[in-house]
Amino acid sequence: xxxxxxxxxxxxxxxxxxxxxxxxxxxxxxxxxxxxxxxxxxxxxxxxxxxxxxxxxxxxxxxxxxxxxxxxxxxxxxxxxxxxxxxxxxxxxxxxxxxxxxxxxxxxxxxxxxxxxxxxxxxxxxxxxxxxxxxxxxxxxxxxxxxxxxxxxxxxxxxxxxxxxxxxxxxxxxxxxxxxxxxxxxxxxxxxxxxxxxxxxxxxxxxxxxxxxxxxxxxxx
Amino acid sequence: xxxxxxxxxxxxxxxxxxxxxxxxxxxxxxxxxxxxxxxxxxxxxxxxxxxxxxxxxxxxxxxxxxxxxxxxxxxxxxxxxxxxxxxxxxxxxxxxxxxxxxxxxxxxxxxxxxxxxxxxxxxxxxxxxxxxxxxxxxxxxxxxxxxxxxxxxxxxxxxxxxxxxxxxxxxxxxxxxxxxxxxxxxxxxxxxxxxxxxxxxxxxxxxxxxxxxxxxxxxxx
Numbered sequence: 001x002x003x004x005x006x007x008x009x010x011x012x013x014x015x016x017x018x019x020x021x022x023x024x025x026x027x028x029x030x031x032x033x034x035x036x037x038x039x040x041x042x043x044x045x046x047x048x049x050x051x052x053x054x055x056x057x058x059x060x061x062x063x064x065x066x067x068x069x070x071x072x073x074x075x076x077x078x079x080x081x082x083x084x085x086x087x088x089x090x091x092x093x094x095x096x097x098x099x100x101x102x103x104x105x106x107x108x109x110x111x112x113x114x115x116x117x118x119x120x121x122x123x124x125x126x127x128x129x130x131x132x133x134x135x136x137x138x139x140x141x142x143x144x145x146x147x148x149x150x151x152x153x154x155x156x157x158x159x160x161x162x163x164x165x166x167x168x169x170x171x172x173x174x175x176x177x178x179x180x181x182x183x184x185x186x187x188x189x190x191x192x193x194x195x196x197x198x199x200x201x202x203x204x205x206x207x208x209x210x211x212x213x214x215x216x217x218x219x220x221x
Numbered sequence: 222x223x224x225x226x227x228x229x230x231x232x233x234x235x236x237x238x239x240x241x242x243x244x245x246x247x248x249x250x251x252x253x254x255x256x257x258x259x260x261x262x263x264x265x266x267x268x269x270x271x272x273x274x275x276x277x278x279x280x281x282x283x284x285x286x287x288x289x290x291x292x293x294x295x296x297x298x299x300x301x302x303x304x305x306x307x308x309x310x311x312x313x314x315x316x317x318x319x320x321x322x323x324x325x326x327x328x329x330x331x332x333x334x335x336x337x338x339x340x341x342x343x344x345x346x347x348x349x350x351x352x353x354x355x356x357x358x359x360x361x362x363x364x365x366x367x368x369x370x371x372x373x374x375x376x377x378x379x380x381x382x383x384x385x386x387x388x389x390x391x392x393x394x395x396x397x398x399x400x401x402x403x404x405x406x407x408x409x410x411x412x413x414x415x416x417x418x419x420x421x422x423x424x425x426x427x428x429x430x431x432x433x434x435x436x437x438x439x440x441x442x
Contacts, residue, residue: 059306066320067312074303083295083303089280092292096285097270099320104328108335115328116347120340127335138269 002026003056007033008209011065012053017161018069020205022076028208066099069158079158081150091150094139095159098166102139105132106166109174109181121175129179132170139163140186151188153195156202164193164216172219183217193217223247224277226267228254229426230439232286232323233274235382237426239290242373242418243297287319290375299375310366311376314359318379322355326383330390349397352387360403372412381410385428385436392438400434410434 002019006012006028019026031037031052054063055072062068073080080095081087105128108115112125143151150157167189170181183190193216196202206215213220223240225247227233233252240247252258252273259271267275268284275282276289283289291312294300301311328335329348336344359380363370370377384406387398400407410433413419423432427439 057309059309062309062313064313064316064320067309067316070316071303071309071312074308086280088295089278089283089288089292092288093268093282093284096288096291096319099316100285100287100324101270103320104324114347116336116340116344120336120343123337123340124335127337131334135270142269 003029005029005031005052005054005056007031007052009211010052011165013206013209014065014161014165015053015055015068015072016209017165017202017205018072018079018158021079021156021161021199021201022072023201024072024076066095066158066162069162070095073158079156079161087148087150090148091157091159094142094148094151095162097135097139098159098162101135102132102163102166105135106170109170109179112175125174125176125179129174129181132181133185136181136186136189140188143188143192151192153191156196156199160192160196163189164196167193168216168219172221177221180221190217224250226250226252226264226273226275226277228252228273230428231273232382234422234426234428235286235379236274236276236289236293238378238382238419238422239293239299239373239375241422242378242416243293243299245293245297285319286323286379287315290379291315294375301369307366307369311369314362314369314376315379317355317358318376318383322352322359322380322383325351325355326386330386345391345394345397353398353402356384356387356398356403356406360406363405363409370409372409373416373418377409377413380406381413381433384410385433388436389438407434 002024004012004015004019004026006016007030016028051063053065053068054061055068062071070080074083081091108128109125109132112121112128115124149155151160167183171183174180183193197214197216206212211219223245225233225236225240227237227249228251252264258264259273265271267277267282270284272284274286274289275284283292295302301308325348329345329352332341332344384400388400400410414431414434419432423429429435429437
């Protein structure tokens with residue numbers, strides 16, 4: 001039985017969606033962010049950074065969201081091309097791109113003051129937004145042109161779950177609402193988000209965290 | 222036969238060290254940064270994001286340093302396999318190196334891509350403090366999980382190149398990191414310097430006699 005250390009609508013949401021899609025037994029251990037649960041000794045023992053998420057597995061705890069989802073996909077042989085698949089090389093390239101570039105940019109859009117303080121947050125947010133739009137356009141063009149099965153409207157993958165939550169947060173939670181990024185301007189990505197938010201597994205997991213409706217393609221802020 | 226698209230003393234050096242150490246056949250294709258070759262149509266076909274390196278494989282091109290490391294590790298048995306008990310720990314440190322350590326170091330080295338010029342000093346202070354915490358966590362990981370990091374682990378090669386850069390760059394600025402801050406990692410760096418494979422790469426890229434334990438800048442060509 002997997003146990004996921006979770007805070008609603010934190011990065012644990014991505015792992016929660018993947019666990020529900022896998023259909024493997026798991027339970028959530030909901031932590032109270034405002035009560036300082038992330039700094040508790042019990043959580044620190046699982047994750048020395050005090051970050052969310054951490055997943056307890058039969059092989060011990062794992063942290064880093066993408067490490068957890070890739071571990072789950074490999075262990076259960078679904079939601080990502082297998083280690084021996086010829087599609088693995090390209091999948092991994094974009095999976096890591098999403099983590100290295102899109103995730104980093106999303107964090108700067110939601111917390112622009114972390115790069116150099118409040119006084120430059122406006123500029124950081126704007127610079128970050130421009131960069132993210134370039135990167136998302138590259139991503140969107142690849143999906144539209146190459147139509148990889150691991151980024152399609154037909155079936156989910158761990159990559160599309162990561163991307164869907166990134167797009168949700170970039171739309172709903174920028175520090176400056178004017179810098180919100182709307183998935184509509186990236187048609188191939190937008191179509192995937194619309195398909196994923198109608199999947200029963202996604203609706204169940206998102207619903208458990210209080211998210212309803214168009215929670216990926218057009219979330220409420 | 223692999224083809225590594227590289228420039229000296231870049232993230233491509235990480236991949237080159239791993240290929241060389243594993244004795245895998247490869248040839249090099251120089252990306253001329255002075256001519257912005259990474260922005261050429263031919264290079265963008267291999268990697269639409271334009272970042273260095275790209276590794277051409279029989280399964281097509283791979284980009285993103287950590288994606289290439291993971292793919293090579295799985296294909297050639299250089300790290301824990303998907304079914305191994307320490308796979309989760311391996312993945313978490315690989316992702317941490319990519320999306321935390323490497324991504325923050327990149328922001329530290331290229332502040333103009335992230336913050337306005339007047340904010341560079343504050344940005345440097347925040348990012349360098351974050352990097353020191355990342356290296357401290359990695360130093361602890363070396364003590365907690367010695368087998369994962371024992372040279373020539375791909376994790377240690379990755380962290381060694383990041384540490385080399387942390388000592389050397391941004392060139393001309395105040396020294397913000399020294400190897401003595403992370404003595405257990407530093408021991409591994411010294412061990413890497415003694416590997417014949419590292420010596421060959423260092424000679425070819427003009428990285429100096431001890432590129433990791435006593436980094437120096439390559440002379441201007």
